[in-house]
Amino acid sequence: xxxxxxxxxxxxxxxxxxxxxxxxxxxxxxxxxxxxxxxxxxxxxxxxxxxxxxxxxxxxxxxxxxxxxxxxxxxxxxxxxxxxxxxxxxxxxxxxxxxxxxxxxxxxxxxxxxxxxxxxxxxxxxxxxxxxxxxxxxxxxxxxxxxxxxxxxxxxxxxxxxxxxxxxxxxxxxxxxxxxxxxxxxxxxxxxxxxxxxxxxxxxxxxxxxxxxxxxxxxxxxxxxxxxxxxxxxxxxxxxxxxxxxxxxxxxxxxxxxxxxxxxxxxxxxxxxxxxxxxxxxxxxxxxxxxxxxxxxxxxxxxxxxxxxxxxxxxxxxxxxxxxxxxxxxxxxxxxxxxxxxxxxxxxxxxxxxxxxxxxxxxxxxxxxxxxxxxxxxxxxxxxxxxxxxx
Amino acid sequence: xxxxxxxxxxxxxxxxxxxxxxxxxxxxxxxxxxxxxxxxxxxxxxxxxxxxxxxxxxxxxxxxxxxxxxxxxxxxxxxxxxxxxxxxxxxxxxxxxxxxxxxxxxxxxxxxxxxxxxxxxxxxxxxxxxxxxxxxxxxxxxxxxxxxxxxxxxxxxxxxxxxxxxxxxxxxxxxxxxxxxxxxxxxxxxxxxxxxxxxxxxxxxxxxxxxxxxxxxxxxxxxxxxxxxxxxxxxxxxxxxxxxxxxxxxxxxxxxxxxxxxxxxxxxxxxxxxxxxxxxxxxxxxxxxxxxxxxxxxxxxxxxxxxxxxxxxxxxxxxxxxxxxxxxxxxxxxxxxxxxxxxxxxxxxxxxxxxxxxxxxxxxxxxxxxxxxxxxxxxxxxxxx
Numbered sequence: 001x002x003x004x005x006x007x008x009x010x011x012x013x014x015x016x017x018x019x020x021x022x023x024x025x026x027x028x029x030x031x032x033x034x035x036x037x038x039x040x041x042x043x044x045x046x047x048x049x050x051x052x053x054x055x056x057x058x059x060x061x062x063x064x065x066x067x068x069x070x071x072x073x074x075x076x077x078x079x080x081x082x083x084x085x086x087x088x089x090x091x092x093x094x095x096x097x098x099x100x101x102x103x104x105x106x107x108x109x110x111x112x113x114x115x116x117x118x119x120x121x122x123x124x125x126x127x128x129x130x131x132x133x134x135x136x137x138x139x140x141x142x143x144x145x146x147x148x149x150x151x152x153x154x155x156x157x158x159x160x161x162x163x164x165x166x167x168x169x170x171x172x173x174x175x176x177x178x179x180x181x182x183x184x185x186x187x188x189x190x191x192x193x194x195x196x197x198x199x200x201x202x203x204x205x206x207x208x209x210x211x212x213x214x215x216x217x218x219x220x221x222x223x224x225x226x227x228x229x230x231x232x233x234x235x236x237x238x239x240x241x242x243x244x245x246x247x248x249x250x251x252x253x254x255x256x257x258x259x260x261x262x263x264x265x266x267x268x269x270x271x272x273x274x275x276x277x278x279x280x281x282x283x284x285x286x287x288x289x290x291x292x293x294x295x296x297x298x299x300x301x302x303x304x305x306x307x308x309x310x311x312x313x314x315x316x317x318x319x320x321x322x323x324x325x326x327x328x329x330x331x332x333x334x335x336x337x338x339x340x341x342x343x344x345x346x347x348x349x350x351x352x353x354x355x356x357x358x359x360x361x362x363x364x365x366x367x368x369x370x371x372x373x374x375x376x377x378x379x380x381x382x383x384x385x386x387x388x389x390x391x
Numbered sequence: 392x393x394x395x396x397x398x399x400x401x402x403x404x405x406x407x408x409x410x411x412x413x414x415x416x417x418x419x420x421x422x423x424x425x426x427x428x429x430x431x432x433x434x435x436x437x438x439x440x441x442x443x444x445x446x447x448x449x450x451x452x453x454x455x456x457x458x459x460x461x462x463x464x465x466x467x468x469x470x471x472x473x474x475x476x477x478x479x480x481x482x483x484x485x486x487x488x489x490x491x492x493x494x495x496x497x498x499x500x501x502x503x504x505x506x507x508x509x510x511x512x513x514x515x516x517x518x519x520x521x522x523x524x525x526x527x528x529x530x531x532x533x534x535x536x537x538x539x540x541x542x543x544x545x546x547x548x549x550x551x552x553x554x555x556x557x558x559x560x561x562x563x564x565x566x567x568x569x570x571x572x573x574x575x576x577x578x579x580x581x582x583x584x585x586x587x588x589x590x591x592x593x594x595x596x597x598x599x600x601x602x603x604x605x606x607x608x609x610x611x612x613x614x615x616x617x618x619x620x621x622x623x624x625x626x627x628x629x630x631x632x633x634x635x636x637x638x639x640x641x642x643x644x645x646x647x648x649x650x651x652x653x654x655x656x657x658x659x660x661x662x663x664x665x666x667x668x669x670x671x672x673x674x675x676x677x678x679x680x681x682x683x684x685x686x687x688x689x690x691x692x693x694x695x696x697x698x699x700x701x702x703x704x705x706x707x708x709x710x711x712x713x714x715x716x717x718x719x720x721x722x723x724x725x726x727x728x729x730x731x732x733x734x735x736x737x738x739x740x741x742x743x744x745x746x747x748x749x750x751x752x753x754x755x756x757x758x759x760x761x762x763x764x765x766x767x768x769x770x771x772x773x774x775x776x
Contacts, residue, residue: 244631
């Protein structure tokens, strides 16, 4: 399992797929325009049409592809499926290995800006001693990793896959980082392999985290009780309606999104806009080209269905911890003000060893895309004490 | 103004549908024989193949056009409806309201027996004048570009429609969302309503509010509370989505007939009394006709929006008298339906005159069990003529 060929990889989408996408975009059958406030009933048609018109007529996929391919990428087969990953060696005296896990509706594309910042800090005004060997896999079922062919690919199973990947790359000790689903995968890596994981840095605490409360553990603090009440209220209000479908009948939704690029773009971009720190203007924090690069990866790889099925699979491995269960590696948390729901520190400390908690000045759910520089600086600062000389 | 209407879908619309079906970029499925992840890929593929290559819309269009169709505009809302006169000494006017994901055509099997009972083994004295509108934003009651049209507004529109047709007093029937339209008629317009018949019972504020307490469920109803809870837990994500962001969903479903078909098919199978074999209750032609009606009228988005309008514009009572629904009421429930409320609750909420529970049949009553429905309608309204 630890052994297996690592094959260099670069992205190249066939011309016929590009032509098919352009044809479908041009032939999109738009619903009637509604006399209502923009975004009131979901993705606003004028905005969406402008974006998808640009996708078909202005967006340069080949340039985006070249940008992706400037980063060294590989594939390797683990547990029956190929895993795609970026692997950029650090430029510095003793780079520390780190594996960064992405989430939904993102992909490895979320990390395009932060990889160089972490691998070669000196080039961006930082200190070469902070360099990382950066590994960014596409989660199984996402991007250029294979789609699972059987149920059971939970975030926990993904953590096992990524542990094999890091071992195969020769890394005995490494840091882990993530947001969204990547935070859950990172949490499982730290839980399952504390002897390998030197530290865990998150910019999101898994929303489904169930730490032990009461009994031998403290009762809820006022702040925790307020947080739990807010979560329950949001669930009742249907704030996370996308995820409700993902977690119950993802396949039903997937057929339309895999067949209609405007449907796919609406589904993904609506979510980006909802949870980025953007005051309703997603392009003010993430350039349209980058958003469309991400949507294009979902489109060309036909992974929207396998990606959203993760929400259902995840029910097979709840992030639930009994009294006494601890995640041993030290935690650094970057708390972004526009994040959907940041729990109180004491909630997190019930399970994690919170060593660093940074209130970030701005940014939302897509920290690596919205605030790559700030996130990179927090990652560097957190891991500094945990670097192992010569590791 | 009321205009006669004939359905005639242009060839290029049907050709485009066919070519889209043939070019479907099919999402891979696996480990989903029991449809737990949603619509099963193998069956969907089979149905899409049939829809593209074997299904003949023109045959069904002819059947649909065998009835008398009309269109009118009320308060800027386009309304399509079937209007069939009864054959009997004194037909009773009956407006029938369908649900989601239904169309007016889900009532096809009951039109004949209700308008012309003598030709279907019944008594001409039981004849109805039948009015079957498409709900606003559904079928040929499109395009609906005005926001705010919820089931309460729909009840107002129905009263105006019936007035235009010359019916000052009338009976009303409905299931699914149509049951809410119908109950609202019995609440707000009890003086005009001869009686209402619903096969889904629920408080008018149910979509924006609470369900009756579990302690209300009586003998024979013990499993219902758990069934309702299971439905809300496992099957209601579509409703939460359509209540909040129908527009986000609509782009894909209005652009991809495969996506549309998958979305509706799952409900047809899960909500009907079919034991997991959807074709026990709906033939491939039935399914394809429903899909085609949604596709050619581009109504999936506005039909989904009906949920959002119910949520955004919560029901407000027109009076605080009890029972809430003063019109004489018959409730006919089906053991295999998705949500069932208890009789004790119904006795307080409606002016309940009749209560029956059928052992076979699920959510799509007029298609699944038209005979049971027709029989119950005749018996209930006989006393109110």
